Amino acid sequence: MYEILKKRKLADKIWLMDLKAERLAKACMPGEFLIVRTDSKGERIPLTVCDYDREKGSVTIVFQEVGASTYRMADLNEGDSFADVVGPLGNPSELTKMDPAELKKMSVLFVAGGVGTAPVYPQVKWLKEQGVIADAVEGAKTKDLVIMEEEMRSVMGDHLYMMTDDGSYGHKGMVTEGIKDLVLNQGKHYDRCIAIGPMIMMKFVCKLTKELGIPTVVSMNPIMVDGTGMCGACRLHVGDEIKFACVDGPEFDGHLVNFDEAMSRSRMYKTEEGRAFLKAQEGSTHHGGCGQCSEGGVR
Amino acid sequence: MAIDMTKKVPVHEQDPKVRAKNFEEVCRGYTEEEAVEEASRCLNCKNPQCVTGCPVSIHIPEFIHEVKERNFKKAAEIIAESSSLPAVCGRVCPQERQCESKCVRGVKGEAVSIGKLERFVADWSRENHVDLSKTAPKNGIKVAVIGSGPSGLSCAGDLAKRGYDVTIFEALHEAGGVLVYGIPEFRLPKDKVVAAEVGNVKKLGVKIETDTIIGKTVTIDELMDKEGFQAVFIGSGAGLPMFMGIPGENASGVFSANEFLTRNNLMKAFLDDYDTPIHCGEKVVVVGGGNVAMDAARTALRLGAEVHIVYRRSEKELPARAEEVHHAREEGILFDLLTNPVEILEDDKGWVRGIRVIRMELGEPDEKGRRRPIPVAGSEYEIECDTVIMALGTTPNPLIGNTTEGLELNRKKCIVADEEKGQTSRKGIFAGGDAVTGAATVILAMGAGKAAAAGIDEYLQGERNK
Numbered sequence: 001m002y003e004i005l006k007k008r009k010l011a012d013k014i015w016l017m018d019l020k021a022e023r024l025a026k027a028c029m030p031g032e033f034l035i036v037r038t039d040s041k042g043e044r045i046p047l048t049v050c051d052y053d054r055e056k057g058s059v060t061i062v063f064q065e066v067g068a069s070t071y072r073m074a075d076l077n078e079g080d081s082f083a084d085v086v087g088p089l090g091n092p093s094e095l096t097k098m099d100p101a102e103l104k105k106m107s108v109l110f111v112a113g114g115v116g117t118a119p120v121y122p123q124v125k126w127l128k129e130q131g132v133i134a135d136a137v138e139g140a141k142t143k144d145l146v147i148m149e150e151e152m153r154s155v156m157g158d159h160l161y162m163m164t165d166d167g168s169y170g171h172k173g174m175v176t177e178g179i180k181d182l183v184l185n186q187g188k189h190y191d192r193c194i195a196i197g198p199m200i201m202m203k204f205v206c207k208l209t210k211e212l213g214i215p216t217v218v219s220m221n222p223i224m225v226d227g228t229g230m231c232g233a234c235r236l237h238v239g240d241e242i243k244f245a246c247v248d249g250p251e252f253d254g255h256l257v258n259f260d261e262a263m264s265r266s267r268m269y270k271t272e273e274g275r276a277f278l279k280a281q282e283g284s285t286h287h288g289g290c291g292q293c294s295e296g297g298v299r
Numbered sequence: 300m301a302i303d304m305t306k307k308v309p310v311h312e313q314d315p316k317v318r319a320k321n322f323e324e325v326c327r328g329y330t331e332e333e334a335v336e337e338a339s340r341c342l343n344c345k346n347p348q349c350v351t352g353c354p355v356s357i358h359i360p361e362f363i364h365e366v367k368e369r370n371f372k373k374a375a376e377i378i379a380e381s382s383s384l385p386a387v388c389g390r391v392c393p394q395e396r397q398c399e400s401k402c403v404r405g406v407k408g409e410a411v412s413i414g415k416l417e418r419f420v421a422d423w424s425r426e427n428h429v430d431l432s433k434t435a436p437k438n439g440i441k442v443a444v445i446g447s448g449p450s451g452l453s454c455a456g457d458l459a460k461r462g463y464d465v466t467i468f469e470a471l472h473e474a475g476g477v478l479v480y481g482i483p484e485f486r487l488p489k490d491k492v493v494a495a496e497v498g499n500v501k502k503l504g505v506k507i508e509t510d511t512i513i514g515k516t517v518t519i520d521e522l523m524d525k526e527g528f529q530a531v532f533i534g535s536g537a538g539l540p541m542f543m544g545i546p547g548e549n550a551s552g553v554f555s556a557n558e559f560l561t562r563n564n565l566m567k568a569f570l571d572d573y574d575t576p577i578h579c580g581e582k583v584v585v586v587g588g589g590n591v592a593m594d595a596a597r598t599a600l601r602l603g604a605e606v607h608i609v610y611r612r613s614e615k616e617l618p619a620r621a622e623e624v625h626h627a628r629e630e631g632i633l634f635d636l637l638t639n640p641v642e643i644l645e646d647d648k649g650w651v652r653g654i655r656v657i658r659m660e661l662g663e664p665d666e667k668g669r670r671r672p673i674p675v676a677g678s679e680y681e682i683e684c685d686t687v688i689m690a691l692g693t694t695p696n697p698l699i700g701n702t703t704e705g706l707e708l709n710r711k712k713c714i715v716a717d718e719e720k721g722q723t724s725r726k727g728i729f730a731g732g733d734a735v736t737g738a739a740t741v742i743l744a745m746g747a748g749k750a751a752a753a754g755i756d757e758y759l760q761g762e763r764n765k
Contacts (some may be wrong), residue, residue, distance in 0.1 A: 027515065044575075083472070085510065086510035086511070087512070087516065089512070096603055097512040215349050226471060236549070242588060265551055265649075
């Protein structure tokens, strides 16, 4: 069992948790992910490592309630335990493998969308430890959904550019507007862009950075079961090649990823998941999600 | 009633029509009376050939003799000397190609039903709580076993019997490897049989750490240098699924058999109160002809689909156990033999809508003696379906090879280890099972685990006497 040491609400339906997992905390690196399971009947849920404390033996996860399993995760409190926490999985961010001298010369732009901010954080933190301050564009739908701004600011100060879709906080517009402003209006040059967020966001960021000529890395989070290469559910096209996000990624060259296919594949279990979510919410009153309740019950 | 000594005592099976709709075990096994009767068919040969056909060399005539005498406990003890997982092997071994293929009874009739007798003894022993946990005195020497599948369990069990302090490291959340994620409930019950056999290995003193991925969570070198393990056995299996590389293979609704079976077996998607979803359409095509293809097909059938097996060779070349093919047919699986996929067809939403196949004919035998399938020009046609399951085999996981310096791998990324003792290119590191041979059977993996246990014992004795 893996104890929840800390639980914090970051925004509506978005949670941060520190979990006790000693071996994992000792081994993990920015860019890698882990898998949790709430109980013996739960799903295996892949989540990016958002921070780690090697001394305390803890790792940090951030998740949004989107389905039955994450809904149940949000129900757990400090002192409760997950049945399973396993990892690290995938490969560390390519930045961590670069020569430090080389890295210092680089100008890096991070683009974080929604919950994707959480996995960006360990990377900017790691870069700062190497003496590199990157720029970052962080986007959210609206002010209430902005997360981890304080943590990001503590590492990068003024280098963080906030965007909200509705303009309720920071600049108004999508993250792509922010990138355009930095590059086209402020004349900034970037050797590398790292974009993490919803697939649709990564798709449009990549479209733009390709035009701007900025090599871009994305972190893919497709459907997976075991996370060790066994099931192949997470396969995606990167150029002409088929790759497994779990063992070949999760980071890939964003200009080569087939996002349309990846998005279509990520919707594969939508009906089944919707049904499970209704069941989790309605408990014993659930009767299969016929969809007729809202129309005055069964006719 | 006169007994026809040339025929096996028939075994009870669930009616095909009924079992096609449930996940309960197909074969019910022998009753005591039936087992004793079948045991009486054994000729107790002086020079028993059946034993030479068994990868773990169970003393077959001896245990069958005890069954005949109704000394079931003694029979269980005899099997336990050679095998750690008899209830599993009695169910999933391809006996017709091993022990039973050598049985003298088979010359003029049917071989003795050795597999069913093994299963009977193992089940009886479990139901009657026979204690098989006798080990040599503990010697305190730590050995790590990577993977809790058939090779790992068998190696760990044998080492524990010799007194070693054994820890198994398992990447998934449950012990058993392919026995829990791959082989379905209707062929190998998880709680009743697999969990009980794993429990027996634990009773020998073996510790199991789940959720630990060797090569990621901790490396082999860390286990040996920092955690005091004197030797390591790698039984990590062949877990990576293969695909055909044909167009449309990434469409929604195309699954590896591994994914389909793992969702169903390990994650129990077929049970309502488990969260993991599974997608099984109304018409499913399973590509492949091995045991895994049969398992996937019969699982899809039980989830309510019409199922076709598409296999490029003919009936005779089907690599699956004869019993599985027979059961699949009985249950209503349709076999499209001498047929090979060329493309998976998608609808406008990216979902599978069919599969384009081509007819095949058999040409000259290849190096393994199997006749090579050759496409028949102009014979392409479409099969309508909404789900495609690829059961084409698996390759070893590169995680351990990539993170263990000096560990020699071959061209196919299999770990190089000598067959007799499992010794790898690194001192103190042994390997066996699918990680060495590529995808094979449960019993061959068990045999390799057993051989490596002897190899590790010999190595550690030698180290101690230095």
